[in-house]
Amino acid sequence: MGLIDFLQANWTAVMAAPWVFVTLAVLFGGGGWAIGRFMYGERIETLKGRIEAGDEKIAAFEAERSKPKPVEADKPPQTLSTHDVSDAVLGPPAMRRRVASAIKDPEALRDRLTRQRWTFYFSPAGNNGSKSLSFRPDGSIGEGRNENEHNWVFEGDRLAIYRRNGDLQNVFRYSDSGRFEYVFDVRAVGFKHQYLVPA
Missing domain, CATH: 1.20.5 (Single alpha-helices involved in coiled-coils or other helix-helix interfaces)
Structure with missing residues (x-):
């Protein structure tokens, strides 16, 4: 009707x-x-x-x-030194020193992540929305879990948060300020510049 x-x-x-x-x-x-x-x-x-x-x-x-692609004559393949590989994977020495100072013990950082609650700012460029998050030792999100923030894992020195469907939501790195800062990752589908601070 x-x-x-x-x-x-x-x-x-x-x-x-x-x-x-x-x-x-x-x-x-x-x-x-x-x-x-x-x-x-x-x-x-x-x-x-x-x-x-x-x-x-x-x-x-x-x-x-x-980017222009230079035309090179026959040239033997370049081999990377150990130093070159470290720079390519871990970033320049200054960045590695900063990471080392912030994460002296990965296990201690993991323990800190799972032992306390965090405030997650998921839309800093929009309405600055936030919510509480807790991280369970089994790799799942506790408080604040939804379709977007469902599981977590450390990939090297980076905290990766995954969606329920398996997509990478976002990547974070622990900083000297005591919070997890957004790190660009081409695979991530979440908002840029998200971050986590202790609750």
Whole structure:
């Protein structure tokens, strides 16, 4: 039964108390809007994050493709020294020293992560939304667990948070300030610049 049919069938009652009808219509309409905004707000933020991540991947690909490729004569393949490999994998020496000072003992850092609650700022560039997170020793998220923040693991010195479907949500590195800072990873589909601080 459509709205017009309803009004035709109940026109006498509506005209007898028009303000009651208008008030109920506003209450139901406003309530429906508020519920929809609450239920789909985080999903919309997630989709925005995917779009941002996709744009970033496209920009990185185009920048790489636009680089001129030098034509070289026959040249023996280059071999990387141990120093070169360390720089390629771990970053420059200054960065390695900073990481080493922040993470002196990976097991101690893992223990700290699982023993306390954290405040997770998941939309710093938007509404600065935040929620509490706890990390269970078995690699699952405790408090605050949802489709986006479902499991966690340390990949080297980086904390990786995964979605329920197996996608990488985001990557973080522990800093000297005592919080986990966002680290860019081309695989990640979550918002950029997220971070975690002790609760």
